[in-house]
Amino acid sequence: MSTHTADGRRTDTAGGGARDAGALRRLAAATLHANWEHDHTVPSRTLYPHQWSWDSAFVAIGWSHIRPDRAWRELTSLFRAQWAAGRVPHIVFNPALPVGSYFPGPEFWHSAAAEGAPAAATSGLVQPPVHAPAAWLAYRRSPSPAGLAALRWLYPRLVAQQRYLATRRDVGGGGLACVVHPWESGLDNSPAWDAPMAAVPADAAVMRAYRRHDTAHADAAHRPTDLDYARYVALVASYREHRYRDGALADRHPFLLECPLFNAATGAAEHALARIAPLVGADPGPHRERAARITEALVRRLYDPVTGTFHPRDLRTDRLVPARTVLGLTPLVLPDLPARQVSALVAEASSPRFGLAARMARPLPSHDRTAPDFEPLRYWRGPSWMNINWLVRRGLLRHGRPDLAAGLRDSMIELVARSGCHEYFHPDTGAGLGSPAFSWTAALLLDVLADEPPGAAGKAPGAAG
Numbered sequence: 001m002s003t004h005t006a007d008g009r010r011t012d013t014a015g016g017g018a019r020d021a022g023a024l025r026r027l028a029a030a031t032l033h034a035n036w037e038h039d040h041t042v043p044s045r046t047l048y049p050h051q052w053s054w055d056s057a058f059v060a061i062g063w064s065h066i067r068p069d070r071a072w073r074e075l076t077s078l079f080r081a082q083w084a085a086g087r088v089p090h091i092v093f094n095p096a097l098p099v100g101s102y103f104p105g106p107e108f109w110h111s112a113a114a115e116g117a118p119a120a121a122t123s124g125l126v127q128p129p130v131h132a133p134a135a136w137l138a139y140r141r142s143p144s145p146a147g148l149a150a151l152r153w154l155y156p157r158l159v160a161q162q163r164y165l166a167t168r169r170d171v172g173g174g175g176l177a178c179v180v181h182p183w184e185s186g187l188d189n190s191p192a193w194d195a196p197m198a199a200v201p202a203d204a205a206v207m208r209a210y211r212r213h214d215t216a217h218a219d220a221a222h223r224p225t226d227l228d229y230a231r232y233v234a235l236v237a238s239y240r241e242h243r244y245r246d247g248a249l250a251d252r253h254p255f256l257l258e259c260p261l262f263n264a265a266t267g268a269a270e271h272a273l274a275r276i277a278p279l280v281g282a283d284p285g286p287h288r289e290r291a292a293r294i295t296e297a298l299v300r301r302l303y304d305p306v307t308g309t310f311h312p313r314d315l316r317t318d319r320l321v322p323a324r325t326v327l328g329l330t331p332l333v334l335p336d337l338p339a340r341q342v343s344a345l346v347a348e349a350s351s352p353r354f355g356l357a358a359r360m361a362r363p364l365p366s367h368d369r370t371a372p373d374f375e376p377l378r379y380w381r382g383p384s385w386m387n388i389n390w391l392v393r394r395g396l397l398r399h400g401r402p403d404l405a406a407g408l409r410d411s412m413i414e415l416v417a418r419s420g421c422h423e424y425f426h427p428d429t430g431a432g433l434g435s436p437a438f439s440w441t442a443a444l445l446l447d448v449l450a451d452e453p454p455g456a457a458g459k460a461p462g463a464a465g
């Protein structure tokens, strides 16, 4: 429940705590400060105590509002762990932490044995490449000579990241990168991966040999099952056995999916690099050309005109996965997405499946609310997440829907005002789930608070205009 003070600030009284925009900013800043660890921000002190790739990108956007120096340190520390061929690992392990701080830990990944791996212990997987847009946004928010120097350092590394994905991961040959593990999608437990994962041979009993770290810190009923984890482990083991080499993946790897979010991020990265290039003396032209090719490939390979949304393509069957998850809405972030797909995605997002509206009680869920496998409590199978809503909101702004973007913004702010900076939220009640004090929730809250809709200056944060 929220009310407005005479000067237009919103005071939120739900959950027993009165919060205005200033208090929310302080909460978000305190969360980021508490999670800062010498040169990076941990997603969560308990559940995820190392550095995660796409988390660092979202977090850098948050830091750019309060400590721009940390935005640059966050991104540079991650890219210092980039592999020789351009792979940006999804986890960079903090060597100071005791064994068992996270499963699977560095001893499981054994990156040191792989060709081109950095000195730091890392995983061998990647995550959606949202770093170039994050670097661009951080610089635009807070331009400075130090920021420009960081962009100069980052630019060739961001280009190498894109090159790795475009060359080594285009297993389908159609101009899109594939993910080799659900962890690479960032939406690990999404119903989108159920059918392809069911084909990965595994036995839940193998998990007796390991100690899961996540279920010691989060409700086991909200997390993936042991059988899911057995499959996660089997996929890593298969990739690790080949020292994370990408040659001949089609002949040997049991999970190869072209994901709409991952590829939308790849396209958005080329657009961001086209903005960064002139600042660092590079040519933006090739980035624009690559961006156009990615958008074309995404529409050609992942859009289904019958459902009116995007779906992952399973390269093992060469079929689209039928599940309608929030992944399908994320190509909205592409500024050159054709009008036909933009209106289809707005219709899909505004349908009872996702509930987007100019006034909406809760942000978008991670899965179709009307689907029989919608689970409001289980991670990525229903709950609402700030990063996905943030991406969709940016897409709506890009495509001239400030009304819907304002609805989403209000509901995102309301959610954190009600429940705090949780990892994810119950899609109906808004109750906080997963880890409390979660970094990207705090970072993206700072960003949406600062990004007031036009004409809303002096109005309540979250008050739809």
Ligand code: 9WN
Pocket: 043, 048, 052, 054, 055, 090, 183, 186, 187, 188, 189, 214
């Ligand atoms: C595996 C850190 C990460 C996020 C992912 C989220 C979750 C890890 C896990 O946490 O994944 O990478 O242990 O479940 O799904 O998006 O980057 O916050």
